Amino acid sequence: MRKIILICLFSLALYGCGEKKNTEEMLVGNWKCDLTQQVANWKNGAFQDYGEPESKKLIVVYKIYDGVIIKSRLNNTPRPSAVIELWESEPTYRAIHNLKNIVVDNNFVTSIESKLDYISENEYKLTEVISKIYGDFTELEQERSNNKVKFEEYCTKIKTD
Template sequence: MKKLILISLVSIALFGCGEKKVTEEMLIGDWECDFAQQVAKWKNGLFQDYAPPIDHETSLVTYLKVDNDLFVKTPNSFRKIKQYVNKMDGSFEYSIGDMKTVGFNKLEYISDDEFKSISEIIITQNKSEDNEKTKDIMHCTRIK
């Protein structure tokens, strides 16, 4: 009987410990974000491993809500860009002519004051020397 009660309590405790996710409410505020980009070259009919990160920079990013819509603003832009949290975490695919684009966005919760965004895009074309594969990584920490 004691084992049954113990198992029940552990199950209830684990059931309440769901995976935390990045939400619109969490994003609202000012963030210091490190940006890095990696590129994989096309060689011998295959993409090679990603090269070390390039274009590393740090910037202030502000998420705000206006009329129940989420927007992002950066210091080097005078305009706000509408954001959709559900599109910040998922895959996509589309084609235009002979160009095919496949990719994914991953929004990773680290804590209430820290998150990471990873975006990978693969563009393939009939003229294979124009194929490209990039990975953008953004790591953000809340400014208090």
């Protein structure tokens, strides 16, 4: 009986690892994305409802570098020769695994929640909520400084021939 249970657990562990790798491999490539951003203001000791969304279109690129999935949002500047690329892995890992990151400082707490939802092999939605709360500030200072921003990225894979 123990052998059967061990085999089942081992099979489940292998399946879980394969799924993660498949997920990362599915992301590799270029994506056309619609990014929306909404801000919630602080009032009376709590965040209020999100405001109107601001939207923009961008290109997102994923690739595997040294065994780690990395992501870049291409920022097209007014000068075509000055395309800025920043590659990062930690936010991508956090989103794939639906993790929450909390940073506690003497004056404030920052919370980052990320989630990646697969719609299909060629579509995904990334949601990230970042909030920053200052604890030792007066209410007026908190209304100016505390912030909560929600980003939603709806992406479709760019077909390559």
